[in-house]
Ligand code: XUL
């Protein structure tokens with residue numbers, strides 16, 4: 001039985017020439033791109049929190065959305081919210097969704113209550129999944145909204161908060177496993193500090209490392225086959241977050257011996273906040289074998305805070321998927337829309353339009369990326385730029401030492417002639433595909 005929430009919106013056509021306000025013009029799940037269905041490349045997921053739990057508030061104003069599942073303090077309404085969510089998954093034809101525990105169930109104020117309601121709502125969602133083709137990309141614990149987490153979860157100075165966090169993550173891993181999730185994510189919004197004046201940074205990092213090791217140990221204990229992913233972000237809500245960016249996370253994982261157990265969930269907006277580009281973060285993770293999944297969105301380049309807008313910049317998205325494809329594509333990961341409506345976008349149709357538009361932008365980006373891979377122009381340019389390193393002498397130098405190399409430079413009068421980096425030519429090349 002339909003909830004009626006989306007009744008005012010007609011079915012969404014797949015029609016490249018459509019004039020309808022909401023239509024898929026580029027995303028065709030069955031279109032073959034580089035030998036694989038587009039749906040299997042992109043592996044789209046809807047984020048439960050932005051679409052169904054967030055009520056439209058910002059730091060200067062409260063709720064703008066009025067939904068039939070508000071207020072979100074009741075299990076009956078939590079189930080109605082799940083019913084609407086699954087209706088949206090079906091309308092969009094998305095293969096995946098993602099959640100935090102706190103998005104699904106009302107907060108009970110203590111662990112036993114939160115556990116009981118999480119089990120009840122995830123049983124309910126499990127039944128809905130049996131009647132649906134939408135699967136779980138990942139689950140995670142919200143350890144940043146409730147006041148108990150204000151000074152951190154695993155990095156909290158109070159060991160009782162560490163304990164509450166361990167119990168919470170266990171319950172969320174169990175729920176993710178029960179629902180067949182393909183990954184488990186940890187994003188530490190409060191794992192950081194407001195001021196170093198009250199923070200023992202070294203101790204907090206050690207606690208976070210030990211906590212993540214416990215997560216990995218528990219994954220193996222319960223036989224969870226999915227990937228454990230951490231999500232870098234430099235700041236917001238904390239002034240400084242320990243999982244600052246991809247490079248910082250990789251250093252952290254290596255320090256605690258977790259580099260073979262944990263990969264990264266990389267978000268566009270977080271890359272921008274860290275002063276990087278999205279493709280920088282993706283390329284670095286790929287180079288280190290740690291590219292797990294992506295949170296697709298778009299950060300406003302002026303605002304300096306996390307705006308979580310739906311993507312609409314095809315050239316940027318194309319370069320992102322270029323690195324994903326070059327790394328072999330997603331395995332357990334996918335494209336999660338960690339994106340929310342603008343708070344004036346009140347209507348059910350806005351929710352659908354946002355996702356359809358985002359899916360179309362990603363489809364265009366993927367097709368452009370695939371075309372660049374097939375054409376091979378960027379790869380050939382790289383080959384050419386590094387060609388000198390293919391010679392046996394150049395390779396031998398890597399096994400040599402400074403003094404021997406210096407002697408050779410003198411003896412042979414080596415005096416390198418600079419070559420063009422051809423950046424504009426390559427930018428023009430990319431422009432032919434996007
Ligand atoms: C916050 C953020 C989170 C994580 C999951 O900026 O990106 O939604 O993706 O906790």
Ligand code: CO
Pocket residue numbers: 187231267295338
């Ligand atoms: Co995210």
